[in-house]
Amino acid sequence: MTQLPVEYPRPIDQEVLDLLRHSPGMTIQELTAQLGVTATAVRQRLERLERSGCVAREKEIAGRGRPVYRYRVTPLGGRFAGVSYAELATAMWNEILEIEDAELRDHLIGRIAHRLGRSLR
DSSP states (O other): OOOOOSSOOOHHHHHHHHHHHTSSOBOHHHHHHHHTSOHHHHHHHHHHHHHTTSEEEEEEOOSSSSOEEEEEEOHHHHHHTTOOHHHHHHHHHHHHHTOSOHHHHHHHHHHHHHHHHHHHO
16 A cells, blocks of 8 residues: 655645656756746755655766756655646536436535535635
């Protein structure tokens, strides 16, 4: 069984996971250019993702000079990459609307509306 991370990736970190998921690995400079944020912001996100086990850092030596570090999504990180709460909500809503038992469907929609109402007050 795969162990869940100590802290789940924050929504702000999803973008990093999504970029890394579609690449063989990226450097801080490449992530900075793609995300349009500072290198410090990228480092902070990567540190959180490394601590949670969602991202791994690999040293790459290319000739002389300093090594380059590439960041890759781990198998655990792959489980969180591409997670979209909007897609989840849409899928769930469509499934609720397909419930044939009108009383059950209306009861469920009412409970959801009540919960959302409480949280949005």
